[in-house]
Amino acid sequence: MQPLESGEPRTIGPYRLLARLGSGGMGRVYLGxxxxxxxxxxxxxxxxxxxxxxxxxxxxxxxxxxRRVGGPxxxxxxxxxxxxxxxxxxxxxxxxxxxxxAVSGYxxxxxxxxxxxxxxxxxxxxxVHARDLIHRDVKPSNVLLTLDGPRLIDxxxxxxTDGTAPLTSTGVSVGSPGYISPEQLLGKExxxxxxxxxxxxxxxxxxxxxxxxxxxxxxxxVYSVVHDEPRLGSVGxxxxxxxxxxxxxxxxxxxxxxELADGLVPDGAxxxxxxxxxxxxxxxQAGRAAVSLLELDTEDDTEDAEAPEDAEVPESTESTENGGxxxxxxxxxLAPGRRRISCSFTLTLTxxxxxxxxxxxxMSRHSGDSTARGPAERSTPTKPSSRTDYPxxxxxxxxxxxxxxxxxxxxxxxSAGGGRPAAGTLDVVIGAAEKGFRVGVLKxxxxxxxxxxxxxxxxxxxxxxxxxxxSTPFGAAGGLCATGTVILRLEGAGLRxxxxxxxxxxxxxxxxxxxxxxxxxxxxxxxxxx
Numbered sequence: 443m444q445p446l447e448s449g450e451p452r453t454i455g456p457y458r459l460l461a462r463l464g465s466g467g468m469g470r471v472y473l474g475x476x477x478x479x480x481x482x483x484x485x486x487x488x489x490x491x492x493x494x495x496x497x498x499x500x501x502x503x504x505x506x507x508x509r510r511v512g513g514p515x516x517x518x519x520x521x522x523x524x525x526x527x528x529x530x531x532x533x534x535x536x537x538x539x540x541x542x543x544a545v546s547g548y549x550x551x552x553x554x555x556x557x558x559x560x561x562x563x564x565x566x567x568x569x570v571h572a573r574d575l576i577h578r579d580v581k582p583s584n585v586l587l588t589l590d591g592p593r594l595i596d597x598x599x600x601x602x603t604d605g606t607a608p609l610t611s612t613g614v615s616v617g618s619p620g621y622i623s624p625e626q627l628l629g630k631e632x633x634x635x636x637x638x639x640x641x642x643x644x645x646x647x648x649x650x651x652x653x654x655x656x657x658x659x660x661x662x663x664v665y666s667v668v669h670d671e672p673r674l675g676s677v678g679x680x681x682x683x684x685x686x687x688x689x690x691x692x693x694x695x696x697x698x699x700x701e702l703a704d705g706l707v708p709d710g711a712x713x714x715x716x717x718x719x720x721x722x723x724x725x726x727q728a729g730r731a732a733v734s735l736l737e738l739d740t741e742d743d744t745e746d747a748e749a750p751e752d753a754e755v756p757e758s759t760e761s762t763e764n765g766g767x768x769x770x771x772x773x774x775x776l777a778p779g780r781r782r783i784s785c786s787f788t789l790t791l792t793x794x795x796x797x798x799x800x801x802x803x804x805m806s807r808h809s810g811d812s813t814a815r816g817p818a819e820r821s822t823p824t825k826p827s828s829r830t831d832y833p834x835x836x837x838x839x840x841x842x843x844x845x846x847x848x849x850x851x852x853x854x855x856x857s858a859g860g861g862r863p864a865a866g867t868l869d870v871v872i873g874a875a876e877k878g879f880r881v882g883v884l885k886x887x888x889x890x891x892x893x894x895x896x897x898x899x900x901x902x903x904x905x906x907x908x909x910x911x912x913s914t915p916f917g918a919a920g921g922l923c924a925t926g927t928v929i930l931r932l933e934g935a936g937l938r939x940x941x942x943x944x945x946x947x948x949x950x951x952x953x954x955x956x957x958x959x960x961x962x963x964x965x966x967x968x969x970x971x972x
Contacts, residue, residue: 446462455530457532470486538586558719560641563641580621645684840874870882908930937955
């Protein structure tokens with residue numbers, strides 16, 4: 443991630459650009475944010491390609507194809523404008539290192555990580571192939587590692603499998619040398635089996651730390667892929683057979699994705715991406731990627747706070763999706779120096795009043811500490827942003843979408859167990875809050891139901907379906923509760939809890955709603971009791 447340079451755009455479509463993620467043959471990729479606060483990756487094509495009519499038509503088809511791909515192991519296409527002077531496409535941003543960087547910095551992954559990686563990528567390609575598409579560019583840099591599983595990205599060169607609408611020019615080989623299948627290198631039609639070959643090459647790279655077809659030149663590399671056996675190093679046993687099967691020269695000899703997934707995880711993928719699917723150094727690296735978004739958000743807050751008071755800031759429109767509405771306010775005509783004092787004084791009174799009213803409501807639900815913990819002080823003034831106005835007699839201003847608010851619970855397992863019996867339960871209470879304030883608390887109980895430890899959660903980032911918070915433990919934390927970053931993601935009717943702390947017993951847990959707040963609280967209880 444690099445800062446924007448002079449001459450680079452600051453906005454693309456409705457997205458404000460925060461940083462440059464990278465560049466390639468087709469264009470540059472930027473980190474952006476919507477008016478509602480969602481973080482996205484925006485790919486803008488090179489200007490000279492935008493002048494090519496054939497390229498524009500291909501880009502239009504690529505976007506239409508990519509919109510059809512979904513599932514938990516891919517980054518969804520959220521928005522695009524193929525007709526813009528410089529065409530662009532926005533996908534969900536995945537906060538995690540690419541496999542290429544992880545392996546080059548850490549080394550080969552342990553076998554259980556390789557198996558989990560393969561199962562997740564097989565699921566991603568199954569979703570691609572179910573839409574009659576072929577990815578055609580499965581490679582380490584297009585695989586991102588997150589705390590709750592891998593993500594396959596970049597469907598910009600996917601094509602239909604019926605051969606009626608090729609998305610590449612005739613005679614142009616699409617793919618990455620070393621990971622492209624032999625039949626593609628020989629100019630033959632790519633099929634779903636071609637993606638299986640590329641997946642096998644990626645797994646070989648993850649398991650050995652080296653590409654399976656090393657060569658000193660591009661010509662030698664092409665020859666090696668077409669004629670030589672892959673180098674699989676010290677990979678042994680069943681995993682070696684599975685990878686070698688994917689790398690068969692004849693597409694007909696390669697396994698189907700379902701067969702491959704069954705071989706990689708015979709007991710099924712349930713709970714596969716809980717605690718410990720990645721080695722601790724990569725867990726920390728993935729956690730830093732999530733935290734980097736928080737740092738960018740803080741920088742944005744500071745820049746907005748330093749803007750002239752008469753600067754116009756566009757109102758957000760995404761709050762209406764969450765059942766509320768943004769309320770534009772005319773700026774008060776105050777003497778110089780009075781505005782900051784007035785806002786601060788008003789905020790203090792408001793929080794004090796809400797704390798008294800809501801505290802009594804919440805304490806009827808939970809017992810525990812009698813000492814209330816106030817919200818953390820802001821380090822920067824609040825910038826205008828999307829808010830939710832909850833219905834009822836008490837108006838609650840919040841960055842938290844209403845669907846998050848309530849009490850959630852689920853089971854977690856030991857870091858060594860993956861699929862072993864649950865070692866305890868996790869309870870998370872989420873209230874309405876603005877960024878910078880305490881949004882929730884969590885409790886951990888052992889298998890006998892005894893309270894072990896807990897943590898306060900301070901809201902750092904809020905999106906439509908994801909919250910990022912900083913956890914501060916209380917109680918006998920030990921290795922169970924620790925300071926770190928917590929991600930809370932809505933998935934269907936459940937809530938996915940992910941901790942970036944590698945010492946945490948439960949790296950990822952799916953929680954179910956067990957209670958609601960009506961009306962939603964301004965604050966959660968100080969600390970739920972045991």
